[in-house]
Amino acid sequence: MITERLEDLIGELLDERLSTSGREELQGVLRASASARRAFWGLVEHEALLHDVVCESAGRDLARMAADDLSVGEPGVRPGATPAAVQGPVSARVRPGWFVAAGVLLASVGWLAGPLLQSASWRAEGAASGDPVATLSSLTGEVWRTDAAQKSSQATSAQSIYPGDRVRVGEEAAAEMTLADGSRVVLGARSVLHFEPTGPAGKALRLECGSAAVEAAPQPAGLPLVIDTEQARLTVLGTRFRLYAGQGDSRVELEEGKVQFERRSDGTSVEVGAGQYAVAADGNRPSQPPAVRNLSADWRLRQTLLRAGGLVAFSHDGALLATSHGEGVKVWEVAAGELRQVARDMGAFARLAFTPANDAIVAVRNDGQVAYWPLGAGRMQLKELSSQVQGLRLCDVSRDGRWLAQTTSDAAGHLPVWRVSDAGEMVAVRSIPRRMSSVAIAATPSGPRVVAGNWDGTTMIWDALSGDELGRYRFPTELSALALSDDGRLFCGSSVRTGLVAVDTVSGKQTTFWPGDSVRVHAVRLSRDGRELFAAMADGLVRAWSTESGDATFALPTGDVAVTALDVSADGRWLATCGARGDVKIWQRSEDMRSFAP
DSSP states (O other), X not given: OOHHHHHHHHHHHHTTOOOHHHHHXXXXXXXXXXXXXXXXXXXXXXXXXXXXXXXHHHHHHHHHHXXXXXXXXXXXXXXXXXXXXXXXXXXXXXXXXXXXXXXXXXXXXXXXXXXXXXXXXXXXXXXXXXXXXXXXEEEESOEEEEOTTOOEEXXXXXXXXXXXXXXXXXXXXXXXEEETTSOEEEEOTTOEEEEOSSSSTTTEEEEEEEEEEEEOOOOOTTOOEEEEOSSEEEEXXXXXXXXXXXXXXXXXXXXXSEEEEEETTTOOEEEEETTEEEEEETTSOTTSOOOEEEOOOOEEEEEXXXXXXXXXXXXXXXXXXXXXXXXXXXXXXXXXXXXXXXXXXXXOOSEEEEOTTSSEEEEEOTTSEEEEEETTSSSOEEEEOOOSOOOEEEEEEOTXXXXXXXXXXXXXXXXXXXXXXXXXXXXXXXXXXXXXXXXXXXXXXXXXXXXXXXXXXXXXXXXXXXXXXXXEEEOSSOOEEEEEOTTSSEEEEEETTTEEEEEETTTOOEEEEEOTTSXXXXXXXXXXXXXXXXXXXXXXXXXXEETTTOOEXXXXXXXXXXXXXXXXXXXXXXXXXXXXXXXXXXXXXXXGGGGSOO
């Protein structure tokens, strides 16, 4: 066998002109000769660097072939058989179409066993399965691609995705993909999407965890886009929606169009339309279809405050909004969006609150620095909280600006509580001997109450004045982003494993509003009457639920990559959200828009 003959055989194979005798001849040579295999590898080696499907799926097998290792070969083929004479790498008469076909050829390890050189129809099916089904359009943060052979690598923009691939999105990251039919999929942080290797190429996806915002192109008749989760199956004909796969349930929210939403456990299905949502949970009763509920965002954007900061607090009358940025605090008029006052060079604060008369702001930092700022004064004054404890961790201030609480990481463990006097003095009232992490405090009619979460999942509530323990609860992991209702009856918090939960401390009832292992909750806020729970989400939405029924009241896309903080005015008419880039947006409920000109 000479080099020119080997090249002719390979060329005829890839052009689908190879005869039966030629197939047998080529198969025999490649089985028997390491030099022939090296020659073949020389033909495709430089193109393999440009084609991931060749390099990643077949590289190991090619290396074994070049080393004369036929352990993957057909049973009965004897390694070390007499090689034919093949001299040097094949380099002449290279045709561009060879390399795509070579990638398909080498991606199937079984080609040495005989199936490689079968009918033209087999080769056509192989080529289709190796075509890209999506492209990574843009990436933010760390994103990884794992191929069908379980080889992982960090993804890059414009990278091709193939059947069997998984795309995994890291913390505080996102990935946008364009499918072969033009559909657009945006994966949120901590999400995993699997492109199923079976079924129509690019039409079968599985959201293993996390979130996906989908803008599906119109689908051809009989060939819809299908997306599976652990609990549900979506059949998509062309629409815009958000899909979430969490611990124990899956949820779909429709912006436009319709989808068929099927619960996988029993096959019951419902049709979900625009402005609706449905949930399929592990605990749903069999044969009872998932309930479809309306989901409306009754908010209109009124103001965008550029680079205003990452923390917000409304005055009690809703007329003013305080924001904290890296340099200090700004005060804005809500209706007009105009900057009223600035306190500069104060650093970034972790909590803000207006005093009851709306004439001063209390701003707290996690390092124990507190600022009391009468709005008529020109400058804030920082004060150090006088405490014997060390290792301050997190802090909170009650909505009326009168009570402060902090947690510590010192060995003994303390939870110090202060009162802010009318003159702005910080007076220590209690140091609860308990090592905790997250914390929230509220000025209830019965006095200040403080709730705190521990690393082991223990969450406790105390009377802040007496230090008496009022309740103790256990969760799989520590609840963060804690909030306590103004009457002290309800507290809520979230964690990756637990999800977003609320606990009625009187009845003991626990309600899960958002599942664990789904989109992260960055911050929560309860309405003044405790009847509505608001959450700032890592996917750029604000969601709210009725604390009485557990039903969602709205989902508001803010246009930001993530919402990091929020606040709601006392009358529930105004909502302020902070985006990941430092812009603050002010929203107003739509039923109140009649007082404004269109």
